[in-house]
Amino acid sequence: xxxxxxxxxxxxxxxxxxxxxxxxxxxxxxxxxxxxxxxxxxxxxxxxxxxxxxxxxxxxxxxxxxxxxxxxxxxxxxxxxxxxxxxxxxxxxxxxxxxxxxxxxxxxxxxxxxxxxxxxxxxxxxxxxxxxxxxxxxxxxxxxxxxxxxxxxxxxxxxxxxxxxxxxxxxxxxxxxxxxxxxxxxxxxxxxxxxxxxxxxxxxxxxxxxxxxxxxxxxxxxxxxxxxxxxxxxxxxxxxxxxxxxxxxxxxxxxxxxxxxxxxxxxxxxxxxxxxxxxxxxxxxxxxxxxxxxxxxxxxxxxxxxxxxxxxxxxxxxxxxxxxxxxxxxxxxxxxxxxxxxxxxxxxxxxxxxxxxxxxxxxxxxxxxxxxxxxxxx
Amino acid sequence: xxxxxxxxxxxxxxxxxxxxxxxxxxxxxxxxxxxxxxxxxxxxxxxxxxxxxxxxxxxxxxxxxxxxxxxxxxxxxxxxxxxxxxxxxxxxxxxxxxxxxxxxxxxxxxxxxxxxxxxxxxxxxxxxxxxxxxxxxxxxxxxxxxxxxxxxxxxxxxxxxxxxxxxxxxxxxxxxxxxxxxxxxxxxxxxxxxxxxxxxxxxxxxxxxxxxxxxxxxxxxxxxxxxxxxxxxxxxxxxxxxxxxxxxxxxxxxxxxxxxxxxxxxxxxxxxxxxxxxxxxxxxxxxxxxxxxxxxxxxxxxxxxxxxxxxxxxxxxxxxxxxxxxxxxxxxxxxxxxxxxxxxxxxxxxxxxxxxxxxxxxxxxxxxxxxxxxxxxx
Numbered sequence: 001x002x003x004x005x006x007x008x009x010x011x012x013x014x015x016x017x018x019x020x021x022x023x024x025x026x027x028x029x030x031x032x033x034x035x036x037x038x039x040x041x042x043x044x045x046x047x048x049x050x051x052x053x054x055x056x057x058x059x060x061x062x063x064x065x066x067x068x069x070x071x072x073x074x075x076x077x078x079x080x081x082x083x084x085x086x087x088x089x090x091x092x093x094x095x096x097x098x099x100x101x102x103x104x105x106x107x108x109x110x111x112x113x114x115x116x117x118x119x120x121x122x123x124x125x126x127x128x129x130x131x132x133x134x135x136x137x138x139x140x141x142x143x144x145x146x147x148x149x150x151x152x153x154x155x156x157x158x159x160x161x162x163x164x165x166x167x168x169x170x171x172x173x174x175x176x177x178x179x180x181x182x183x184x185x186x187x188x189x190x191x192x193x194x195x196x197x198x199x200x201x202x203x204x205x206x207x208x209x210x211x212x213x214x215x216x217x218x219x220x221x222x223x224x225x226x227x228x229x230x231x232x233x234x235x236x237x238x239x240x241x242x243x244x245x246x247x248x249x250x251x252x253x254x255x256x257x258x259x260x261x262x263x264x265x266x267x268x269x270x271x272x273x274x275x276x277x278x279x280x281x282x283x284x285x286x287x288x289x290x291x292x293x294x295x296x297x298x299x300x301x302x303x304x305x306x307x308x309x310x311x312x313x314x315x316x317x318x319x320x321x322x323x324x325x326x327x328x329x330x331x332x333x334x335x336x337x338x339x340x341x342x343x344x345x346x347x348x349x350x351x352x353x354x355x356x357x358x359x360x361x362x363x364x365x366x367x368x369x370x371x372x373x374x375x376x377x378x
Numbered sequence: 379x380x381x382x383x384x385x386x387x388x389x390x391x392x393x394x395x396x397x398x399x400x401x402x403x404x405x406x407x408x409x410x411x412x413x414x415x416x417x418x419x420x421x422x423x424x425x426x427x428x429x430x431x432x433x434x435x436x437x438x439x440x441x442x443x444x445x446x447x448x449x450x451x452x453x454x455x456x457x458x459x460x461x462x463x464x465x466x467x468x469x470x471x472x473x474x475x476x477x478x479x480x481x482x483x484x485x486x487x488x489x490x491x492x493x494x495x496x497x498x499x500x501x502x503x504x505x506x507x508x509x510x511x512x513x514x515x516x517x518x519x520x521x522x523x524x525x526x527x528x529x530x531x532x533x534x535x536x537x538x539x540x541x542x543x544x545x546x547x548x549x550x551x552x553x554x555x556x557x558x559x560x561x562x563x564x565x566x567x568x569x570x571x572x573x574x575x576x577x578x579x580x581x582x583x584x585x586x587x588x589x590x591x592x593x594x595x596x597x598x599x600x601x602x603x604x605x606x607x608x609x610x611x612x613x614x615x616x617x618x619x620x621x622x623x624x625x626x627x628x629x630x631x632x633x634x635x636x637x638x639x640x641x642x643x644x645x646x647x648x649x650x651x652x653x654x655x656x657x658x659x660x661x662x663x664x665x666x667x668x669x670x671x672x673x674x675x676x677x678x679x680x681x682x683x684x685x686x687x688x689x690x691x692x693x694x695x696x697x698x699x700x701x702x703x704x705x706x707x708x709x710x711x712x713x714x715x716x717x718x719x720x721x722x723x724x725x726x727x728x729x730x731x732x733x734x735x736x737x738x739x740x741x742x743x744x745x746x747x748x749x750x751x752x753x754x755x756x
Contacts, residue, residue: 050701050709081694081709116694302680302744303752310753316459316494323428331428331459366680368746374681375688 001162001255007141008159010170010195012036012237016135017143020128022076022114022121028147029076030125032097032132032140033191038067039235040200041109042207044215046228052080053090053120054110055229061094061106066200071191071231072097072125072132073111075148075176078227079120080112089120096126100133111189111229113176114150145174148189151373152176156266160255164248167240169196173259177267188215190230190263196252197236198243206253207232214260217292218268218362219299230260268362273369276308276341280348283358290327290352291359297325298348298361305366311341322350329354379540379633385519386537388548388573390414390615394513395521398506400454400492400499406525407454408503410475410510410518411569416445417613418578419487420585422593424606430458431468431498432488433607439472439484444578449569449609450475450503450510451489453526453554456605457498458490467498474504478511489567489607491554492528523552526567529751530554534644538633542626545618547574551637555645566593568608568641574630575614576621584631585610592638595670596646596740597677608638646740651747654686656724661736668705668730669737675703676726676739683744689719700728707732
């Protein structure tokens with residue numbers, strides 16, 4: 001297995017990114033991901049009951065269709081809380097692209113991120129599509145990964161090459177994050193591409209497991225976004241023996257989990273205003289849910305997060321957060337260890353002494369800068 | 379009914395507040411509340427499973443004892459996460475005071491607030507007790523209400539006089555708040571005194587109802603404290619006909635609810651670093667729990683709170699918070715109204731269009747100042 005901290009598109013994929021004018025700054029804001037042959041898709045979306053139009057649309061396409069060839073994603077506008085008009089605009093986006101590529105609408109997945117409750121400027125997207133298609137290339141991924149950024153300060157990408165039998169398979173993932181990050185995802189978009197040949201069922205299972213242990217284990221501000229989506233396309237171009245279960249699926253899941261976890265950690269490291277990266281491990285819990293609830297309660301405690309920002313070790317606040325998690329833990333059971341707060345990466349280790357389950361959650365500190373960024377956004 | 383924005387102790391009560399040296403600043407830090415005759419007590423404590431020693435001790439006393447004559451409260455040290463030593467120190471506090479007043483230990487309730495996980499300096503409390511008792515007076519409440527403050531910037535107090543039959547009854551309440559404020563209470567101490575003659579059962583019922591609609595409807599940072607306590611003493615000195623139910627209990631509950639709600643609002647207004655006071659009303663919900671969950675999710679959303687700090691109306695963040703509350707609301711059902719963000723008091727009104735239930739939650743904005751206060755605390 002070889003890990004690259006850059007984007008290397010798997011066989012048969014191309015991408016591009018342009019500035020369509022959605023962002024007033026003139027920065028890149030429209031991305032296209034294209035598979036030369038029909039690809040199997042697996043997606044995980046936000047658990048928020050208020051879902052953005054592109055999420056509703058893409059979910060519908062996934063119900064009625066098995067193969068996809070393109071994902072179009074814009075930043076600068078989330079097309080959320082935009083009512084019927086928003087749904088129509090998301091559908092038009094897929095239609096414009098499908099028409100230009102000779103595909104069906106429902107073969108095009110759509111994603112948006114940015115400001116909520118503003119009409120999506122579909123006219124700008126329509127005008128941008130010819131340029132977007134023209135610039136499709138294997139290197140275009142470098143523009144595409146910029147075109148999905150909002151308040152992100154760096155692009156998030158990782159590629160892994162590994163052997164499946166005699167064939168080399170690539171998984172390449174990119175992501176955007178920054179704020180509104182909570183388990184069950186975030187203002188988080190991630191697009192993952194692989195040339196592995198794998199059944200739809202196995203692909204879905206692999207993504208579910210990988211997201212649970214990565215994107216769903218990070219929190220920046222406890223705010224669950226309306227637009228979160230992880231979209232995974234597998235086009236089979238590596239011509240490996242079809243993966244449907246067994247050891248090969250285990251290996252695929254291991255690599256996909258690594259890709260998702262590294263992307264998730266990058267999202268936390270680039271959290272709005274963050275000055276610290278915090279890993280919280282809760283161990284010896286009764287079960288995973290108890291461990292995760294306790295870890296999340298610590299991770300989402302503004303008092304813990306400000307204490308860490310202030311490099312002010314405050315075990316009491318950690319204990320209070322655990323107690324508030326509903327974990328039913330008593331003081332005498334608790335063991336808390338915190339690494340030096342002077343470093344950029346902090347470890348909080350908690351033992352509940354109730355059983356054998358563990359959970360790990362990643363988060364950032366809460367800084368005056370976070371407040372400023374989110375007070376001034378718009 | 380007459381409402382006073384000051385402390386007027388009911389008949390038969392005295393109080394005092396001194397500086398015992400727990401706070402290094404030399405500010406008042408030890409308070410005593412005394413009833414000349416045995417009083418019936420009702421208390422509500424934190425729902426956090428990690429409970430401070432004085433909470434554990436007082437809960438125990440309330441189980442084994444019906445009448446109380448004193449409450450001793452200190453600020454500057456929460457005596458929480460202090461293990462067996464903490465429990466011993468809380469007990470010693472009640473013992474020292476009981477000995478000096480000729481009472482039994484279990485007739486003295488104990489409360490603490492301040493820094494967590496530091497040993498309570500009981501020696502200082504012991505040395506302070508003679509002065510504390512010497513200064514007991516009706517006006518001493520003005521010192522006592524200062525002695526329970528931590529990061530509070532003003533004292534919180536209210537008194538109401540009302541008629542129960544031919545008798546005038548007084549309810550006087552004081553509180554401290556500031557940070558770690560979440561439903562199911564807060565780093566919140568409140569002491570309420572009344573000369574009403576009322577059964578223990580009725581008193582408990584009255585406090586439960588009043589706290590549910592007041593202290594449990596406020597949130598500053600979603601952090602649930604380990605020390606929260608509302609303690610209510612009723613000594614019967616007004617000599618009204620015993621209240622045990624019916625219209626007189628309804629009236630008593632109405633007044634007590636008013637006292638608790640006004641104190642709770644003062645706590646929010648004095649929230650750490652707050653620049654705005656926010657009232658969130660969710661209406662036309664299926665039931666109260668759904669309405670409250672949605673209102674709380676808005677109130678605890680850092681993104682909503684920073685947007686309000688920035689006077690940046692962002693309906694999408696409010697919608698996202700409602701969707702994340704698990705309320706199962708869809709976009710088309712939602713109606714959101716926000717008053718001018720330029721004012722100090724903000725109203726957020728949300729209609730879910732699912733039923734007839736309402737809930738109101740009070741909160742504050744999230745400011746760089748909150749982060750600074752909590753980063754530098756200690």
